[in-house]
Amino acid sequence: MRKFGLIGYPLSHSFSQGFFTEKFLRENIGDAVYNNYPIEHIELFKSLWDQYPALAGLNVTIPHKKAVIPYLDKPSSVVKSILACNCIRKFQGELYGYNTDVIGFEKSLLPFLQPQHTTALILGTGGAAAAVAWVLSKLHIQYQIVSRVEGEGVIPYSSVTAAVIDNHKLIINTTPVGTFPKVDTAPTIPYHALTAQHHLYDLVYNPAKTLFMSKGAAQGATTQNGLAMLHIQAEESWNIWNAPTPVVQ
Numbered sequence: 001m002r003k004f005g006l007i008g009y010p011l012s013h014s015f016s017q018g019f020f021t022e023k024f025l026r027e028n029i030g031d032a033v034y035n036n037y038p039i040e041h042i043e044l045f046k047s048l049w050d051q052y053p054a055l056a057g058l059n060v061t062i063p064h065k066k067a068v069i070p071y072l073d074k075p076s077s078v079v080k081s082i083l084a085c086n087c088i089r090k091f092q093g094e095l096y097g098y099n100t101d102v103i104g105f106e107k108s109l110l111p112f113l114q115p116q117h118t119t120a121l122i123l124g125t126g127g128a129a130a131a132v133a134w135v136l137s138k139l140h141i142q143y144q145i146v147s148r149v150e151g152e153g154v155i156p157y158s159s160v161t162a163a164v165i166d167n168h169k170l171i172i173n174t175t176p177v178g179t180f181p182k183v184d185t186a187p188t189i190p191y192h193a194l195t196a197q198h199h200l201y202d203l204v205y206n207p208a209k210t211l212f213m214s215k216g217a218a219q220g221a222t223t224q225n226g227l228a229m230l231h232i233q234a235e236e237s238w239n240i241w242n243a244p245t246p247v248v249q
Contacts, residue, residue, distance in 0.1 A: 002032045003054045004241065007068075008061035009040040013180070013206070016059050019234050042067040049090065057241040058088045059234075065127040072097035074248050082134050084127035087237045089246055096246040101131040104233030106138070109201060112224060113139075116197050117170040121146055123187045124174035125154060128203055132172050144168065146189075162193035171216075172201045178210040186211035196220035205230060 006016045020034035037048055042064050049055055060068050065084040069075055072085065075097040079085045085097040120136055120143040122129050129145065136143045144164075150156040165171075171189070178186050194200075200216035203226035213223040240246070 001054060002056045003035065003052055004032060004057045004059075005035040005037045005055070006059045006061060007037045007039050007045065007048070008064055009038050011036045011038045011061070014061065015205070015230050016061075016234060019231070020238075023238070039064075042071075045071055056090055057237070059237055060086045060088065062127075069097065071095065074246070076248050078102055078134065082127070082130035084130050086127075086233070087240055089241050091246045096240075096248060098237075098240055099131060100233035100236040100240070101128060101229070102135050103236045104229035104231075105132055105203075106135045107232050108224070108226075108228040109135070112199050112201070112222060113170075114197075114199070117141065117199060119143070119168045120170035120172060121160070121164070121168045121189075122172050122174060123147075123189075125151075126174060129174040132174055132203075141170065146187075157188045160189050162190050165190055165193035165198075166195075169197050170199050170201070172203070173210075173212050174203050176204065178202065178207075178212050179204045180206045183207050184211060186215060191215040191219060194219035194221045196222075199223070202226060203229065 006014055014036060017034055017036050024032055045068060065086055068085055069079060073094040075085060078099045079097045082099060084099055087098040087100045089096045118141060120141050122132050122143050122145045125145060125147045133143060145154045146157055146160055147154050173187055175187065194216055198221035200213055200221050200223045202210045202212050204210050205225045205227040208225055216223050
């Protein structure tokens with residue numbers, strides 16, 4: 001029996017285990033099982049493979065997407081570029097690291113892109129924000145990062161004026177703000193400046209329609225949540241785990 005799973009902490013609201021359990025049942029995959037492995041400290045990562053010798057692949061979530069990289073034998077170029085890994089495959093005793101968030105984000109965003117979406121605001125500075133920035137660069141979409149704390153190349157929310165909103169027709173929330181159960185919260189931006197020319201992408205998927213999305217829709221903007229991205233990145237993980245040999249991009 002091949003074992004797969006998810007590491008991170010906490011994992012009480014994780015998406016992956018339910019997704020893969022349903023996938024295995026639906027597609028009659030009887031030789032695989034997917035479990036949660038809640039490890040609070042990354043130092044426990046190495047012993048996990050010793051404890052479960054049939055472990056063939058892992059997904060990685062908060063807070064270990066960056067901390068796990070030193071444990072990889074062969075990180076992909078994307079992982080090395082954005083310093084975030086969310087998928088690991090064990091092959092012939094070596095650990096290969098990937099980032100499937102970039103694939104999930106790109107494929108889910110493309111159907112919504114319009115000619116005016118040439119500049120974007122990225123809300124947040126975590127691992128997901130790095131994946132988003134990598135994809136936007138690939139698509140030749142200029143972006144400005146926004147965070148609670150100002151820094152190099154990063155502006156604070158207080159600097160996001162109506163003019164800034166007008167100049168950035170694509171806005172991506174990569175923060176957990178608005179996630180269940182705190183559904184009455186949303187990033188602090190001037191929503192009144194949004195128009196039908198804007199597209200709001202919230203990486204949050206629970207609830208399906210966040211306050212961020214609702215505020216955008218009220219101004220005529222198009223919106224989407226992160227569920228499609230999750231489905232795509234999960235399927236990409238499965239493809240990586242089942243390829244004849246690992247491919248390091």
